[in-house]
Structure formats: C-alpha cells, structure tokens
Amino acid sequence: MPVRVLQLSDTHLTAAHSGNARTDPDHLLRSALEAHRRTGVHADVTVVSGDLADDGSAPACRRLAAALAPLRTPVLAVPGNHDVPDTVAETFPSDLLETQGWRILGIDTSRPGDIHGTIDTAAETNRLDALDERPTVLVLHHPPLSPSAIPAFQLVGGGELVAALRERPYVKALLTGHLHDPFELRTDTGVQILGCPSTLIGFRHTGDDTVIGEGHIVGVRQVTLHDDGTVSSTVVAS
Template sequence: MTSVLQISDLHIAREGQLVSDRLDTAASLERLVTRIAEILPAIEPLDAILISGDLSDDGSAESYRLLRQSLARLDVPLFAIPGNHDLREPMRAAFAAEGYLPSLGGLHWARQLGDIELIGLDTLVEGQGGGALDAAALDFLEHALEASGERPVLLALHHPPFASGIAFMDRIGLSGIDGLEKILARSPSEIRIICGHIHSTMVATVAGRVALSAPSPCSSFAFDRRPDAPVGYHISEDGMLLHTWHGAFRSVRIPICAGAGPYPF
C-alpha cells in the first residue's frame, strides 16, 4: 500500500503576524501537526505528506522557515506545490535540500513513490489569484505520464480543474483545463487528481478521472452559489485528506478534531 497525506492552504505568515489581521495561521498549523502526530500510529506506514499550495500567505522566506520548523517533528517526507499566495524563488530555496524541485522555471516535479507516480504541477501566476496550466506545465505532465508507464498516478495542482460553484473563487480559477483534459484522456494510467485553493472538500470528475479538493486548517469559504454572495472567508479549521493506493485509489477526509469517544456499541 502507498499512502499520501494531503494538507493544503496553510497560509503561514511572518512570525507574530495575523493573516488579514485576524487569522493566527501559525497556531492552526500547530494544531494540525499535533493532530497528524496523534493519528500517525493509526495510518502508518505513511509514505509522504503533500502540501497542495498556499504554504505561505506572503511568500516570505521566514514563513517557509516557520512552516518547515513545524512540520519537521513529524519526520515524514514532504512534497509541495505552490499556490497563488506563494512565491517561486523563496519556496524553491526553502525546499532545495529535498532535491525534487527544478533549479529553474516552474516548480513542476514527478517522483515514483511506492507503487504510484506522484506528480506536482505549478499553476501559479505570480501577482494574480487565478492560476494557469501553461504550455510548459502541460508538456511536463505529458512527458511525466509517458515516463511513468502504466503506474497509477496521484496528480497534484493547487487550482481546481473544475468549477467550485463559489462565484468569487471561480473568478480566480484555473485556465488551461482543456489541454489538461486532452492529456488525461490519452493516458492509460489510473489517475486521481488532488488540489486545494477553495478551502473545502469537493469531488468532481475531469476527463473521467476523480478530482478532489482538500480543506484548509485555518479558514473556509461558504458554499454559496448566489452570484452576489458575500466575498470573504469563515474562521473554520478543517482537516486533511489521506490518499491510499492498494489496487485502487481510496481517499478519506480526516477532521482536525477527533471528537469524544470511541464509545462501545
């Protein structure tokens, strides 16, 4: 079995700084790490933790340092892709020691992990909220899928390749989805797509493949389909997604709070 724990949209800022003058994302990260440490005995062996974007809220080197410091106590291999709040060069420097990020260009990468191929695509357009799968990203994906043979693929990107139904988030959604769908349709591999950005768990299909978005441990967006829905976030801490491959993909949401129990039936 191959297992990957996905966390997303951590929005870590410089030490002592509140995001939007309200969110203590450093504290929410500590609660998330404590929760992961608690559940590790139940979900081991865990092959990797994947962060699907918005590691940082401000793209500062200090925010990446604080993030690495918090996650280090889990002692689990760490992979990450950038979100719209990240900056490539500080993030590249922060994760240089792991050796999976390219030294130049977009932060696209691929690694065989156990029985699967784990692929990360960079959809960041610096200075914008929306993302893009440009020609370089699509070319990287096509070659990575070819190189993986017929291994099952866990494909990670920050911006969802589907509409969320939340108007203000869809206005900063992903372009280049048509190109993605064409590549996926040609691949013989079993592919599961995972993403972040919308701070909630949604399930969709893209070119016949299951696509899931992960919740955020620091905030959420209300599912409000009205065109004039209020633009803003809710202070709500959610959990993470555990993706496993054992002849087929299975994805499980794990909440940040265990709740009371277990009680006997």
C-alpha cells in the same frame, strides 16, 4: 502495502506570526497536525498543495518545514498564488516522489500577479509521457474542475488537462487547494479531484457564491493509494 498521504493546503504562514491562538496560522497549523496525529494514521508522504506562505516569504516556508519535520516523511510542495515559486523550491526541492509502485508529481499552476491558475497542458503531459505508466497522483494548487464559478477560483487550461487525462488512465487523482474547501469531484473518466481544506480558514463555494468562515471545515485530508490503483480519502477537521 497502501501508500498513506497526508495532504495539507493553504497554510498561509507569514514571515512573523501573531501569537493569537484563534487567528495565528502557525497555531492553527499545529492544531491541524495534532488532529491528524490523533487519528493514529502514520503518513508515508506529505504533500502541500500551495499557499504555504501568505506573504511569499522564506521564513514562512522554513517554519512550515520545521512543523512537518516530526512526521518524518518526504514532503512535496507546490506553489500557490500567494507563494514565490523559487522560495518554495528552495525549502521543498522535490516535485516528484515515487514510492511503493505509485508516483506523485507536482505541477506549478501559479503565475505572478494572478489569483487564478494557469496550466500549460502540453508541457505537463510531455513530463508525464517521459515517465512510465505507473499509478500517478498529480498535486496542484488550482483545481481543473471547481465547485466555484468565480474566475479567481478557476484554472485556465483546466479543460485541456482533463481532456488530456482521458488518454492517460494511469493518472488516478488530483490533489488540489486554493478553494479552502474539501470538495470531491470526478472527471468524465472517473479521475478524482480532491480539494483540501485550509489549515487556516474554511470556505464554502457554490457557483457564484462563496461563504468564508462560519464554521466551515479547516484541517487536512488523508489520502490512501491502494495496491490496486484506486484512491480513497478522508477529511480530518482540526
């Protein structure tokens, strides 16, 4: 049976929400979840690829957990640059899920005070190498390959991660956030790097240019992990 993964990202909830339906992150999160519900796809797992809370607050993380509870799935969430990692872990303690022959592993690429991401590839590959080689998906906030050339939208050490994955072909895809842009890229060995839209506001990145809003997609990504080790996905706009 395939594994259905619902990916959300960059929800940017705050300790208190405004109630303005057009700009309130809680309202827009509910709209994104409703768009997912209307597709009729029932997720087996939910992942959140960072920036759960715009202000790093615990109330925001708890409200996100409450919003996801009706899905009745395990939830794996990783911190983004707006989050406090310990606060995220208090609400979403699991960074490893295994289901139906697949593994989903969360990686924290956030560093205090930085907008860009950083990864210790040696440490993360050591984690991978301590596990068996079943088909694996990594979840991280900052993508190692990016449609943006702007430093704030980069992952320092991303090139080393891509190189390390050449020797670990069981890693099939990376689910990322940060860019608010539903892009799709592949490494030189075919590993998919899937950028998730934000539930709050959409960006479009092209090299040194970033356009915010202007009708760019907000929503979620639905990812299917197939029995043969392949990965497919669909972006669902709110």
